Amino acid sequence: MIKLTNLTKRYGNFTAVDGINLEVPRGELFGFLGPNGAGKTTTLRMIAGILRPTSGKVEVGGVDVVTSPVAAKSKLGFIPDRPFIYEKLTGGEFLRFVAGLYDQHGPEIEHRGTELLALFDLEAWRDEMVESYSHGMRQKLIIASAFVHRPEVIVVDEPMVGLDPKAARILKDLFKEYTRRGHTIMMSTHTLEVAEAMCDRIGIIQGGVIRACGTMDDLRAHAESGMDGLEQIFLRLTGENAARALVDVLDA
Amino acid sequence: MPDEGATGAATPLPDPSTAHLLSPKWLTARAHRESGRRARTIFLLVFGLLFWAFIYLMLYRLLSYLQKTPEIGTLIAGKVLGLILAGFFSILLLSNVITALSSFFLARDLDLLASAPVDWLKFYVAKVIETLVNSSWMVLLLAIPMFAAYGVVFSGGLLFPLIVLATFVPFLVVPTVIGSAVTLLLVTVFPARRARDILSVIAVLAAGGLVVLFRLLRPERLARPEGFKSLVEFVTLLRGPTSPLLPSEWMQRAVMSWLSGRPQLLPYYLLWSTAAAAVVLGALTHRWLYPIGFSKAQESAQRWAPSGPVSRLGHRLLAPFGIVRRELVLKEVKLFFRDTTQWSQLILLAVLVLVYVFNIKFLPIGGQGVSFFLANVVPFLNLVLAGFVLASVAARFIFPGISLEGRTWWLLRSSPLPMRDLLWSKFWVGTLPLLALALLIVGVTDYLMQVSVFMFVVSTLTIALMTLAIGGLAIGMGTLFPRFETENAAQIPTSFGGLVFMMSAIALIGLVVILEAKPVYTYLGARAFGTAGDLVEMVAGFGLAAAVCIATTVIPVTVALRRLERLER
Numbered sequence: 001m002i003k004l005t006n007l008t009k010r011y012g013n014f015t016a017v018d019g020i021n022l023e024v025p026r027g028e029l030f031g032f033l034g035p036n037g038a039g040k041t042t043t044l045r046m047i048a049g050i051l052r053p054t055s056g057k058v059e060v061g062g063v064d065v066v067t068s069p070v071a072a073k074s075k076l077g078f079i080p081d082r083p084f085i086y087e088k089l090t091g092g093e094f095l096r097f098v099a100g101l102y103d104q105h106g107p108e109i110e111h112r113g114t115e116l117l118a119l120f121d122l123e124a125w126r127d128e129m130v131e132s133y134s135h136g137m138r139q140k141l142i143i144a145s146a147f148v149h150r151p152e153v154i155v156v157d158e159p160m161v162g163l164d165p166k167a168a169r170i171l172k173d174l175f176k177e178y179t180r181r182g183h184t185i186m187m188s189t190h191t192l193e194v195a196e197a198m199c200d201r202i203g204i205i206q207g208g209v210i211r212a213c214g215t216m217d218d219l220r221a222h223a224e225s226g227m228d229g230l231e232q233i234f235l236r237l238t239g240e241n242a243a244r245a246l247v248d249v250l251d252a
Numbered sequence: 253m254p255d256e257g258a259t260g261a262a263t264p265l266p267d268p269s270t271a272h273l274l275s276p277k278w279l280t281a282r283a284h285r286e287s288g289r290r291a292r293t294i295f296l297l298v299f300g301l302l303f304w305a306f307i308y309l310m311l312y313r314l315l316s317y318l319q320k321t322p323e324i325g326t327l328i329a330g331k332v333l334g335l336i337l338a339g340f341f342s343i344l345l346l347s348n349v350i351t352a353l354s355s356f357f358l359a360r361d362l363d364l365l366a367s368a369p370v371d372w373l374k375f376y377v378a379k380v381i382e383t384l385v386n387s388s389w390m391v392l393l394l395a396i397p398m399f400a401a402y403g404v405v406f407s408g409g410l411l412f413p414l415i416v417l418a419t420f421v422p423f424l425v426v427p428t429v430i431g432s433a434v435t436l437l438l439v440t441v442f443p444a445r446r447a448r449d450i451l452s453v454i455a456v457l458a459a460g461g462l463v464v465l466f467r468l469l470r471p472e473r474l475a476r477p478e479g480f481k482s483l484v485e486f487v488t489l490l491r492g493p494t495s496p497l498l499p500s501e502w503m504q505r506a507v508m509s510w511l512s513g514r515p516q517l518l519p520y521y522l523l524w525s526t527a528a529a530a531v532v533l534g535a536l537t538h539r540w541l542y543p544i545g546f547s548k549a550q551e552s553a554q555r556w557a558p559s560g561p562v563s564r565l566g567h568r569l570l571a572p573f574g575i576v577r578r579e580l581v582l583k584e585v586k587l588f589f590r591d592t593t594q595w596s597q598l599i600l601l602a603v604l605v606l607v608y609v610f611n612i613k614f615l616p617i618g619g620q621g622v623s624f625f626l627a628n629v630v631p632f633l634n635l636v637l638a639g640f641v642l643a644s645v646a647a648r649f650i651f652p653g654i655s656l657e658g659r660t661w662w663l664l665r666s667s668p669l670p671m672r673d674l675l676w677s678k679f680w681v682g683t684l685p686l687l688a689l690a691l692l693i694v695g696v697t698d699y700l701m702q703v704s705v706f707m708f709v710v711s712t713l714t715i716a717l718m719t720l721a722i723g724g725l726a727i728g729m730g731t732l733f734p735r736f737e738t739e740n741a742a743q744i745p746t747s748f749g750g751l752v753f754m755m756s757a758i759a760l761i762g763l764v765v766i767l768e769a770k771p772v773y774t775y776l777g778a779r780a781f782g783t784a785g786d787l788v789e790m791v792a793g794f795g796l797a798a799a800v801c802i803a804t805t806v807i808p809v810t811v812a813l814r815r816l817e818r819l820e821r
Binding site: 045048049050051052069070071072073074076078080084085086088089093096097098100101102103104105129145155 | 662
């Protein structure tokens with residue numbers, strides 16, 4: 001469903017993403033992990049068609065995002081890490097507007113919008129302007145908007161930031177159920193327990209390069225880490241000197 | 253804010269200085285300057301110098317003329333200075349009230365500062381300085397060439413800049429402190445975001461009221477002493493103080509007494525003691541009310557906006573344009589009318605248009621004794637002024653369109669929305685109301701001036717095409733020079749791109765009028781003096797003007813489209 005071929009992004013002399021090759025098939029929930037500045041968000045924004053690759057190819061559902069952006073994006077829903085939306089629209093209007101961008105409208109969309117708002121406890125806020133929403137409520141509204149047009153693929157950057165435990169739980173169930181129905185989700189997160197519990201496969205990126213990719217068992221084998229959890233595997237693959245440095249800093 | 257006195261014994265409490273609190277602002281400004289392109293800086297510098305030169309020369313001519321007028325010349329010059337300073341003072345008061353709301357209650361650094369161990373007085377002084385700089389820089393820029401002209405014409409001497417500085421500093425401090433205190437009082441009553449709405453409406457209404465009042469007073473009568481019953485009455489009016497309790501009057505007295513060689517000390521005492529008292533009272537008010545106000549500023553106003561019949565009507569009317577375009581247009585309209593800071597400026601616009609029409613009504617071109625030629629040439633030149641008004645409106649309302657999408661760019665870019673639809677929807681949503689305004693201005697002024705049918709057709713068609721071109725330029729330039737990080741839409745037109753847009757629009761208006769001038773002149777000449785008209789010349793002139801307008805509508809939008817399709821953020 002998502003296919004990245006030699007995907008590269010450079011900002012001047014800095015290479016943020018360096019020749020990534022990755023394939024996420026239909027019905028998979030793929031976790032994309034990495035330290036800060038590793039290239040996660042850049043990769044996800046290239047898949048979503050917000051950034052143009054310096055070289056390489058991004059395909060969504062077999063459609064090239066660069067050469068056929070409209071066709072590729074019509075299969076996609078994107079959830080960014082920072083919930084910036086139109087402050088002066090109400091929650092209901094925002095959902096209607098997003099559906100309109102995907103050329104969808106009518107009673108079915110209204111019904112779906114109501115259902116999604118209810119799912120995230122936002123039903124009572126439907127007619128209230130976004131400017132009075134909290135950070136978490138905005139995040140929930142954006143998540144709801146990504147589902148309103150029933151995309152085949154959802155690309156999510158840090159979905160759990162700002163969510164209360166109930167909403168986080170709903171989101172996990174929603175993601176699982178959505179992929180079980182044959183849709184695809186690619187998600188970046190720093191919450192390793194969430195990634196370990198939810199994702200079918202996990203990719204770990206560092207310095208713009210994928211260091212390891214596969215199921216938890218594949219990652220353990222790659223990191224030669226026995227029955228360790230994802231946190232240990234992640235630290236081993238991305239460098240273990242952090243704990244040592246921490247002690248040095250605190251003792252200094 | 254930390255509590256006073258809550259301290260352990262040994263380690264001293266941290267006490268960051270006011271300069272330290274202001275350092276991020278200074279460093280940000282410096283970073284902006286260093287990252288700026290050289291050509292852009294030089295361009296702004298040259299433009300600024302030209303602007304200064306223009307103001308200086310205009311005032312220099314006026315003051316030189318007044319200086320040569322015996323008895324009353326210096327008095328009128330003082331009165332003019334008093335009027336300008338009173339205007340400055342009103343503008344500063346309004347601008348400080350609005351700026352203080354941002355710097356004291358809505359700025360992004362407030363959470364950090366409020367949670368840091370910062371002394372309340374240092375915080376207050378830092379924020380007052382920040383407010384003063386942000387609200388007063390434009391007045392300061394205007395004041396420099398103005399005082400330079402006064403100093404040169406009335407031989408102020410080498411010490412004159414120091415005299416101006418000694419009076420201008422307290423003159424700027426007083427409205428800053430008063431404005432900050434008014435904002436503080438408002439925020440303790442209303443939530444900050446609602447207070448911003450209320451303030452923007454009050455500010456615009458006040459500004460509009462001032463303009464109307466000033467115009468209705470017809471100050472041009474001051475320049476015609478023959479309108480007064482006697483010279484004594486006129487001189488008495490000039491000698492009397494305009495507003496003896498205002499700092500503008502004190503500053504005018506300080507400056508003019510120095511320039512007339514009889515310096516007075518009282519105005520300095522008044523200015524400095526008032527500024528000092530204002531700062532002390534302002535600081536005490538801040539200490540008393542700020543914690544309450546800041547806490548209240550974190551609350552958001554309840555803003556319900558249920559779907560009403562107007563919204564449903566909009567859906568129905570726009571249905572033929574397709575779902576995507578309809579939703580884009582409805583979104584634009586809703587965002588505009590729900591943002592008080594946006595629509596309230598329409599009030600000011602209406603006031604300016606009224607003043608414009610009022611001026612046209614009193615132009616001495618109607619009635620007997622005025623030639624057919626003059627009566628038709630003035631309406632033609634009226635196009636230039638109307639075009640300038642439209643360009644200013646477009647700079648404020650159409651130019652920022654793409655910049656305002658900066659924070660939501662992720663949504664538009666990740667959706668299958670064709671960028672062409674986005675651009676054209678912004679173009680039409682902005683340009684159609686502009687077109688209505690253009691036709692209204694030209695139609696009404698043409699009617700007031702009783703122009704011929706020929707001139708009516710020419711002016712109406714020209715202004716319609718020119719409006720489309722100005723709309724295209726505004727969208728195009730707004731896309732080529734976006735300001736994505738600006739929170740306040742009103743700041744976007746004052747950016748470098750806004751300046752380039754205004755200059756391009758003025759060039760366009762000039763070019764169109766020049767292209768049409770010859771055929772209009774030939775036609776009017778043929779009508780007035782019975783000479784032969786030239787059809788080829790008319791077709792060429794009007795055709796070229798139309799072609800320029802159409803090209804200026806389409807080309808900037810096309811260039812902007814290419815830019816938008818490659819835009820990354």
